[in-house]
Amino acid sequence: MARDTEMEHLHPLFRQKVELLLQDLAKAKLPFRMFEGFRSPQRQHDLYCQGRTKPGAKVTNADAWSSLHQYGVAADFVLYIDGKWSWDDKGERKAWWKKLHQLALQHQLEPLSWELPHLQLQQMQLAQLRAGKYPADGDADWAENLQHAIATWRGTPGAPPMPLAASGRPPLPANAPEPQSPATTPNSTARLATVTARDGLRLRAGPGTQFDIKTTLRSGQQVYVLASSGDWSQIDIEGDGLADGYCHSGYLAVNS
Numbered sequence: 551m552a553r554d555t556e557m558e559h560l561h562p563l564f565r566q567k568v569e570l571l572l573q574d575l576a577k578a579k580l581p582f583r584m585f586e587g588f589r590s591p592q593r594q595h596d597l598y599c600q601g602r603t604k605p606g607a608k609v610t611n612a613d614a615w616s617s618l619h620q621y622g623v624a625a626d627f628v629l630y631i632d633g634k635w636s637w638d639d640k641g642e643r644k645a646w647w648k649k650l651h652q653l654a655l656q657h658q659l660e661p662l663s664w665e666l667p668h669l670q671l672q673q674m675q676l677a678q679l680r681a682g683k684y685p686a687d688g689d690a691d692w693a694e695n696l697q698h699a700i701a702t703w704r705g706t707p708g709a710p711p712m713p714l715a716a717s718g719r720p721p722l723p724a725n726a727p728e729p730q731s732p733a734t735t736p737n738s739t740a741r742l743a744t745v746t747a748r749d750g751l752r753l754r755a756g757p758g759t760q761f762d763i764k765t766t767l768r769s770g771q772q773v774y775v776l777a778s779s780g781d782w783s784q785i786d787i788e789g790d791g792l793a794d795g796y797c798h799s800g801y802l803a804v805n806s
């Protein structure tokens with residue numbers, strides 16, 4: 551599965567920082583280029599299977615939707631010398647990689663100690679992204695690409711909730727049939743609902759009891775239901791349009 555180097559597939563916050571970094575690298579005459587930006591969940595899963603169910607050495611510990619590359623907020627930078635990619639970090643080149651990381655940090659791009667080429671948007675938390683809490687101000691280019699990845703994903707673990715572009719435009723109708731995985735159904739109209747569980751209702755990080763409990767909603771509390779799938783509803787507590795977690799739908803009375 552091919553690498554993606556489209557700048558448009560990166561979240562605009564991240565994209566802008568990557569563009570500044572590339573300018574800095576050019577000024578410093580350091581021959582780094584973006585090797586890979588957005589990575590589809592299919593490609594992530596293929597890479598994850600290497601060294602596990604497929605031949606080869608292990609290349610990643612992250613399965614589908616568990617790498618920040620799937621959300622357009624991470625990219626890998628590799629040396630490109632004489633028409634060839636190089637991961638060489640020996641001799642004088644050791645200092646080049648160090649300089650890459652220094653320049654990256656100036657733009658709030660965070661390196662990982664165990665993966666030299668990888669840079670990600672600072673303060674991103676995977677659990678938040680998986681719960682559909684995406685960075686603000688996503689544009690249509692970024693959102694449509696992620697929506698497509700979500701709509702075409704058939705595997706496990708399930709896809710995160712659909713992102714919305716900053717314009718407030720609802721997600722494009724997916725051309726593909728609905729995924730079999732426990733993904734939520736996109737729903738652009740949030741519905742107000744009341745918690746009816748006497749002892750409160752657990753809000754979880756994902757649609758199932760295997761997910762961590764994030765908080766407990768009070769009996770009688772009013773929340774917004776962003777989407778429902780099976781027994782589970784995706785909840786927005788503050789009404790800011792961003793998902794906060796998932797609750798069992800059986801203890802929510804939708805206000806009519």
Ligand SMILES: [Zn+2]
Binds near residue numbers: 619667668
């Ligand atoms: Zn990476």
